[in-house]
Amino acid sequence: MNEDKLIARAARGDAAAFNELLGAYEKKMYAICLRMSGNHEDAQDCLQETMLRVYRAISGFKRQSSFSTWLYRVAMNTCLDELRKKRNRPSTSLDGLLETGWSPSDEFDTPERHALERERQQEIRRAIAELPEDMRAAVVLRDIEGLPYEEIARVLDINVGTIKSRISRGREKLREKMQAKAELFDMPDV
Amino acid sequence: MDCSEFRRLLDGYVDGELDERERGALEAHAAACDGCGAQLKAARQLRDMLGHINDGLSVPLPAQAAWRSAVRAQARRQRMKRVYAACGAVAAACVLTVGVTAMLRGNPAVPPEAFEGRTAYVEADGIDGVELPAGETALLAADSEALSYVDRVVLTDDIATAQGYLMDIVAEYGATVEHTAESAEDTRVYVRVSGENAADFLRAVDAIGLESDEAAGTDGGEAPALDESAQAVGVCVILTAA
Numbered sequence: 001m002n003e004d005k006l007i008a009r010a011a012r013g014d015a016a017a018f019n020e021l022l023g024a025y026e027k028k029m030y031a032i033c034l035r036m037s038g039n040h041e042d043a044q045d046c047l048q049e050t051m052l053r054v055y056r057a058i059s060g061f062k063r064q065s066s067f068s069t070w071l072y073r074v075a076m077n078t079c080l081d082e083l084r085k086k087r088n089r090p091s092t093s094l095d096g097l098l099e100t101g102w103s104p105s106d107e108f109d110t111p112e113r114h115a116l117e118r119e120r121q122q123e124i125r126r127a128i129a130e131l132p133e134d135m136r137a138a139v140v141l142r143d144i145e146g147l148p149y150e151e152i153a154r155v156l157d158i159n160v161g162t163i164k165s166r167i168s169r170g171r172e173k174l175r176e177k178m179q180a181k182a183e184l185f186d187m188p189d190v
Numbered sequence: 191m192d193c194s195e196f197r198r199l200l201d202g203y204v205d206g207e208l209d210e211r212e213r214g215a216l217e218a219h220a221a222a223c224d225g226c227g228a229q230l231k232a233a234r235q236l237r238d239m240l241g242h243i244n245d246g247l248s249v250p251l252p253a254q255a256a257w258r259s260a261v262r263a264q265a266r267r268q269r270m271k272r273v274y275a276a277c278g279a280v281a282a283a284c285v286l287t288v289g290v291t292a293m294l295r296g297n298p299a300v301p302p303e304a305f306e307g308r309t310a311y312v313e314a315d316g317i318d319g320v321e322l323p324a325g326e327t328a329l330l331a332a333d334s335e336a337l338s339y340v341d342r343v344v345l346t347d348d349i350a351t352a353q354g355y356l357m358d359i360v361a362e363y364g365a366t367v368e369h370t371a372e373s374a375e376d377t378r379v380y381v382r383v384s385g386e387n388a389a390d391f392l393r394a395v396d397a398i399g400l401e402s403d404e405a406a407g408t409d410g411g412e413a414p415a416l417d418e419s420a421q422a423v424g425v426c427v428i429l430t431a432a
C-alpha cells in the first residue's frame with residue numbers, strides 16, 4: 001500500500017495502518033532519539049512518545065511539508081521536551097545519561113571493527129551528548145541525518161542563519177573535544 | 191588566505207559548498223599553517239565519523255514492541271470512548287461488557303473458554319472514570335475488523351524459551367498477543383497480526399521449534415488457509431513439548 005493511502009487510513013485511527021506506515025520510519029526516528037538522549041533507555045521512551053504524538057496528530061497533518069519533515073519535527077520536539085523534563089529531575093547524573101554498554105544490537109560491535117575505531121566512536125557519541133541541546137539538535141540533523149540547512153530550519157522552526165551558526169559552533173566544540181584527545185584521534189599537538 | 195578567512199570558510203568546505211578556487215586556497219592555507227591544518231584534519235574526520243555513526247544501528251526489540259503496543263492501546267481507548275459516548279454514562283459498564291463479549295465472540299482465534307465467565311476489561315486507566323472490576327483479565331481481542339484465523343504447532347524442548355522467541359517475533363512484525371493459555375500439555379498464545387505481515391510472521395514462527403506442524407488443526411480438523419487479504423489475522427500458536 002502506498003504512503004498516501006496509509007496516511008489516510010492512519011488519520012482515521014487505523015492502528016494497523018499506522019504501525020505499518022511508521023514502521024518504515026522507525027529506525028530514523030530511533031536514531032534521532034538515541035543521538036539526542038544519548039542512551040538506549042531514554043531513546044526507547046522518546047520513540048514511544050514520538051509515535052504516540054504522531055498518532056494523535058496525524059489526522060491534522062496538512063501536507064504543507066513532506067511527511068518525513070513533519071516526522072522529524074515531531075521527533076525533535078519530543079526529544080527536546082523529554083530532555084527538558086529530565087533536566088528538571090535533579091537526581092540523574094550526566095554519566096547515567098551517556099550511551100554506555102554494548103549489546104549485540106549495538107552499532108559498531110562487529111569483530112572486524114578495530115578497537116580504536118570503536119573508542120573514537122564512543123568518544124564522539126559522548127561529545128555529542130555533551131553539546132548544548134540547541135547545537136546538538138542542529139548537528140544531529142545536519143551531520144548525522146544529512147538534512148539540508150533549509151529543511152533543518154523548517155524542522156526546528158528557526159531561521160537558516162541561526163541554524164548555520166549553531167551547526168558551526170557545535171562542530172567547533174566537537175573538534176575541540178577531538179583535539180583534547182589528540183592521541184586517540186591521531187591529531188598533531190598544536 | 192589568512193586564518194580568519196580559513197575559519198569563515200571551513201563549514202562551507204565541510205558541506206561541500208565551496209567552489210574549486212576557494213577549496214584550493216583553503217587547502218593551501220591548511221598545508222602551510224599548523225593550527226588550521228589540524229582544524230581541517232579534525233573537520234574531515236568528524237564529518238566522516240558523524241556520517242557513519244548510525245551504521246549498523248538497529249532498533250532494540252523492546253523499543254520496537256513498546257511503541258507499537260502503546261499505539262494499539264491508544265487506538266483501543268479511542269474506540270471504546272466512542273462506544274461509551276454513544277451509549278451514555280449509566281449504561282456504560284453494561285455496554286462495555288456486552289460490547290467486548292460480542293467482539294470476542296467475533297474473533298475465532300480466541301476460544302470460548304478464554305472469556306467464559308469474564309466481564310470486560312479496558313486499559314488500566316479505564317474510560318472517563320468508569321471503574322471496572324479489578325483483577326479481570328485483560329482481554330479486548332477483536333476489533334470490528336474482519337479476522338482470518340490460522341494456527342501453528344511448535345514442537346520444542348523448552349516452552350519458555352520458545353515463548354521468548356515468539357515474543358520477539360511478535361514485536362518484530364508489529365503483532366499483539368491477545369491471550370495466553372497455559373495447560374499441562376501446552377501453552378497457547380493467541381496473536382493478532384496484520385494481513386500484510388501474516389505470511390512473514392508465520393514463516394518466522396515456523397522457524398522457532400524443532401519442527402513445526404503447519405496447519406495441524408487444533409481440534410483435529412484442518413485449519414483454514416491463510417487469507418492474506420484479511421486486514422488482520424488471528425494466529426493460535428501452540429507451544430508443545432517435543
Ligand SMILES: [Zn+2]
Nearest residue numbers: 192193223226
Ligand atoms: Zn591558519
